[in-house]
Amino acid sequence: MYPNKTLLIITNTPLTSHAYKTFGVNTTYKGWKIIYWNILPFINRKLDEEYSSKKLKLRKDKQHIKINSLFDLFKEYKNIPDNFFYMNGVENVILISLLDRIL
Numbered sequence: 001m002y003p004n005k006t007l008l009i010i011t012n013t014p015l016t017s018h019a020y021k022t023f024g025v026n027t028t029y030k031g032w033k034i035i036y037w038n039i040l041p042f043i044n045r046k047l048d049e050e051y052s053s054k055k056l057k058l059r060k061d062k063q064h065i066k067i068n069s070l071f072d073l074f075k076e077y078k079n080i081p082d083n084f085f086y087m088n089g090v091e092n093v094i095l096i097s098l099l100d101r102i103l
Helices: 017-023 045-053 070-079 094-102
Strands: 006-011 033-038 064-066 085-088
Touching: 085 094
Parallel strands: 006 033, 006 085, 033 064
Antiparallel strands: none
16 A cells, blocks of 8 residues: 555656666655656556566666556555545546546
């Protein structure tokens, strides 16, 4: 479970060292729990496989969750508290607009 002050950031970028610094993954902000959902594998699996196969140094962090399927999306959605804030950092994709409606 997450604390009361939760910020969910939806991205479509893999967690490279540059993205790790840019997003501020694993930093604390006065009691806020910040969670990142990477939905690139769900939107474009082929592009995600290209990132993985290029031997990029992808980092792993428990706050940066990779959403591979609709099942993963619903599983993570159940873990979010009732009151939370979210930011959508993904371009216009129909699937993302549906996700915005749900959130």
